Amino acid sequence: MFRAQIKVNLKTGVLDPQGEAIKDSLHSMNFNEVNDVKVGKLITLSLEDNDREQLEKRVEQMCERLLTNPVIENYQYELVEVMSK
């Protein structure tokens, strides 16, 4: 079995209202050392055994066709083999 952990973030320059709201809340709680907050998605997929290279292509297809919005988001992923339980 494989596990893909996909980090999806807004591209630089794209407004992040959620991040802004969290920053304001943190400041109102006196966490003034916080300069900036970015909020993204963390998607973890459990995948059937397959050829690693094949799985990497498939994960990239999933990201580009469903899991991310290529216009405003970019993504990174890690693919690790895990022992089946």
Added chain:
Amino acid sequence: MFRAQIKVNLKTGVLDPQGEAIKDSLHSMNFNEVNDVKVGKLITLSLEDNDREQLEKRVEQMCERLLTNPVIENYQYELVEVMSK
């Protein structure tokens, strides 16, 4: 300057409707190698320079008081020093 990257995930056993919906969509797109999908949050904080140990405590306080819901979520974080631009 420091950067904290916080990974927030639902605790095991907590229903993940978003993950279920994504899994169904992936299956309808013939990505049948996907067994399970978990969706979490990725929060990246830019933090003023400070003593590392002190910052770790502060990040944990931010997580427990605002950034996560300790009843249904758990979190991990990495704190790295970054060169100021």
